[in-house]
Amino acid sequence: MTAIPVEDAVEVADDHGSDHHDDGHHTSLGLSNMKLAMWLFLGSECLLFGALISTYLLSKARFLTEVLAGNPEVLGTLPANLIEEFQAEGSVEPLFDIPFTSASSFILLMSSVTMVFAHQAISKNDQRNTRLWLATTAALGSVFIAGQVYEFTTFYNEGLRFDGNLLGSALYTLTGFHGVHVTVGIIMLLSLLVLAFRGKLNQDRAETLELVGLYWHFVDVVWVLIFTIVYLIP
């Protein structure tokens, strides 16, 4: 512990508050205002997805109860072969293609690694690798979205409609909201890529990329929950 004059202390604090990021404003929590704002936003997103996952679980349980009880109103919303499979299994598992979704999950997991490499590269002002890893992350995200479009098409062809029954509404809403979040993430990544190609993304703006990275990892972590709760637990 050392005692120093107030004027010197203020000067030292100013120097350290702005030597890494242009925004230079830090909260007393040790985080920049932007990072704190992103965490608060992600907190609100936790509540959104928590509500969607809870709704899905409740809707699926109610849907299955109706199917197993033979409620004609619910049975009429799906093809007979799908209903028979649901009744035989006692779950909605026959609807899902687990190997395909597992591959999608792996791709999204991979994109989190490429995202941290992009952040590492910009921290070292390595422009070439920053562009490379940003492009790779966006590409992996796009593959995931393409997989989700394929999956939705399959669901639709099997007879599952958004407005047909509780299962369809809840499943499309939950996975659809996640897909929209991934798409927004891809747009942010492509925006950063354009900035990088124009030479406007450098070490001083590493925090901007870190914030996008936080969002991207959050989207990944939500999929970890969805994959287990929706696809693996019948």
Next chain:
Amino acid sequence: MTDSITLDSTDTHGHSDHDDHAHPTEKQYWIVFVILAVITAVEIAWSYMGLEGPALVVPLIIMMVVKFLMIAGVFMHLSFDSKMPNGRTFYLCFGAAMVLAILVFLVVLAAFEFQI
């Protein structure tokens, strides 16, 4: 008279220095990724083992939570940023809010499940 204040030596550095030397290395990121991939593979294999009830669900939930914590802690730097001066305060608040939110959702689910 000149006023003076007392500073801990870390106070003058803590705010922004963490970006340079507190985060994992590339090798550590790869190790975490491999662990996550292995856990995912085990999850999928577990779901095909024909187990039912708690024997199926509990291990899957545990593996899911481990993956969640690894991504949040390493990729999102939570376990590293929380070592900053005052960083722990924020992350404890955030963690407490998360736990509270999860409890609320569980109570809601239980209310529907048991027709409270």
